[in-house]
Amino acid sequence: MSRIVSVIVPCRNERPYIEAFCASVAQQALPDGWSLEVVVADGCSDDGTAQTLRRLAAQDARMRMIDNPAGIVSAGLNRALECAHGQVIVRMDVHTTYAPDYIAQCLHALATSGADNVGGPWRAEGDTPMQRAIAAAFQSRWLAGGARSRQLGYDGPVDTVYLGCWPRATFERFGGFDETLVRNQDDEHNLRIVKGGGRVWQSSTVRSCYRPRGSLGALFRQYLQYGYWKPFVMRKHGQPAALRHLVPAVFVLALGISAALLPFGMPAGVPAALAGVYAGAVLAASTAAASRTGWGLWWRLPAVIAAYHFGYGIGSLCGWFDVWRGAAAGRERFARLTR
Template sequence: MTRLVSVLVPCRNERAHIEAFCADVLRQQLPAGWALEVLVADGRSDDGTAELLQRLAAADARLRVIDNPARIVPAGLNRALEQARGEVLVRMDVHTRYAPDYVARCLEALATSGADNVGGPWRAEGETPMQRAVAAVFQSRWLAGGARSRQLDYDGPVDTVYLGCWPRRTFERFGGFDEALARNQDDEHNLRIVKGGGRVWQSSAIRSAYRPRGSLRALYRQYLQYGYWKPFVMRKHGQPAALRHLVPGAFVLALAGSVAALPFGAPAALPAVLAGAYAAAVLAASLAIAARAGWGLWWRLPGVIAAYHFGYGIGSLWGWFDVLRGAAAGRERFARLTR
């Protein structure tokens, strides 16, 4: 009897990337006895993506297009999940490239670990010089803060994992994705699993490569959104997924507070000391990253590091403001596409 694995793909306005992605996923080499279906939840694309998807689906019966009127990732995942027929569900992202045995390795990790969610390390690889700089910082411990999900050789339990692969029983036990969270819905779902007594597992044999943002503006906006939605996750569960998520916001608050306190007699040197210490740390981190990733990138790295930190920090403070004032839902502006 053939067993079915369903691939869930949220998508909106990806005309330039969707064809290569579909070819990638439809080439997956599955173990004997397994078959594949791919459900792309299109969020009412208006750039030609929807029409191209319909043509691709007409050419390959394994591909199905699902309507996602809410246009955000968690809603797309849930709409695809509702129509998926597989006993195993795998999430894929359009801006990621996958090893030919990606799904097979996911199935293997599920079988050997017995976990409720498995995935591979979050590897970033850039094509343009700016993307390569963004990827180099992304992969560095200076940004990751010790997150095991970015340790490429780590195998074992994690608090969250890139993308994910679940047996259907995981969703029956823990539910689907929270549609109130335009971002961080994957972290929240993994936190829900772990708090509920389940396990999230990383296997270094599951290989993929994520294409990061290609400009400082897009990177800043992306992490502004990630930071903004994190307090909503914390409010829901009464705890952060990890303390490292609090650090950028605390630094931005300290820096802004030291400036705001100047008219009230605070030491004039305090903002300069904080900014200088941060600049020195960023320069040291940039040199360390450039030594590993290539000296041609070094002059881009300080701006990339700052975009990551200040985007996330300012976003998280904005999110905390809305959470503490009792906002029932996040602001729509923090749910818009950032590419």
């Protein structure tokens, strides 16, 4: 009897991309003895995405569209999980392209590692010059802070992994995704697995390519949200963030306080020195990234790196403030779609 692998997909307002994405999933080469099921949770799209999904589902019995009234990723993943029949669950996102053997390699990694969640490295590539600059900064060690999930050749245990592939038993043991989190729900779920005695595993043979945001404004808003929701994950688990998660907030806070104290006698050299050291580091990081990806991107990279850092730093400070004041849930303004 054939075993089922269920692909779960949260989406909202993806009309320009959803048809190509569904075609690429349908063409995945599965190992013998496996069959495919695709469950797409649509978060109240108003651009025609839902109509396209219904048409595609009518043409391919392996595909289903369900509604996600909450409109956020964590809720969409949980609604898709509730409907999925597979012994193995694979998460896929619309703005990522996948190797033809992506699912097959996920299944292989799951079988050989014995882990509770497996996935591949988080690789970014862009189409436009701005997207390419954002992708170049994304892969930079200076920006990732040594995160193993950005190391394309790394195989082994990790604290979190891009997207994910789970045996159904993982969700029975550790539960689904936290619907109070608009962002970082995957990090929180992986943290729950690791703290509960499970394992998260990265395999470099699981290959995919993420398409980043296309403008500085969208990038800043995206990382504002990532930064904002991270403290809520830390509060839930009573565990401090890794150093790389704290650095942007500490820098933004130090720069802001030193500038605010200028009228009260703070030497002007203090914020100037902080800004100067940061500018030097950003230029060095930009040069290193451009040397690998193309010098034509160099002049865009400083602004891109600053958008990453300041977005995450300001968002983190807002999140820590709300956690400190005891907010039961995050602010709605940090839950809006950023694409």
